[in-house]
Amino acid sequence: MMLVFFAYFALVSIASGVLTVSLRHPVHCALALLALLLHVSGLFILLNAEFLWAVQVIVYVGAILVLYLFVLMLMNLKTDERYFHPSALYFVGPAVLGAVYVLFLLLQSPFDGAKGTAPASAVLQDGDTYAVGIKMFSDHILQFEIVGIFLLGAIIGAIVLAKAPKPLDPKEERL
């Protein structure tokens, strides 16, 4: 059953990722990205990361993607006729070859390492949110504060950048 769900989420997220890169109209790309993000959140569920699932749906799908769609519709772009870079073909061949090689290496490596202190049974006992909260506010509180300051700076920066410019003096109007 896990395998069926994993195959579904993996295949749909890869397909919608390819669509995000290859579709012509930017709004269609954004909707393909929506499908990608939702299916990646499904993968998080399979990995017992319910809190990250909620954050992914709320922050990525609810905030970031809506911001993208808002800007796209604000700009009302016309579709480019030549939407790929002219030298795209030179990238595609080596990229596909490299991807196949990396996949070959990945699928045959065992990936073992030192185990941590949070096995799945211990996480499931109190829930993933509890485990994430305990870990974050005991060991990683400084990073948490830094992210808060970073987000504050991002908000201020976005407002300052996107603010409507002051009306120009008629004398020095440049248009």
Next chain:
Amino acid sequence: MIPLSAYTAVSAVLFMTGLLGVLVRRNFIIVLMSVEMMLNAANINLVAFSHYLESMAGQLVALFVIAIAAGEAAIGLAIIIVVFRSKISTNVDEMNLLKW
């Protein structure tokens, strides 16, 4: 039980697709979407290793990555709006000036 390498394979394919999008697309907004896709691929890797190696640190880093992605989207889209106001274009090939 799904092997860990299956998750890393999905993540690698998504990352490659996003990298390809950054390299070949010319619309700045779609380039930013491809960057989001690459960040998501990294998140899959982090959460998968966090699950299989039984440590919570991976999920925390994934949370921080999501926060950074939110900030990056806000700043990137603000820059796009500023450029769009003066140039009426979002083509990355036409953005070659640091100062107007």
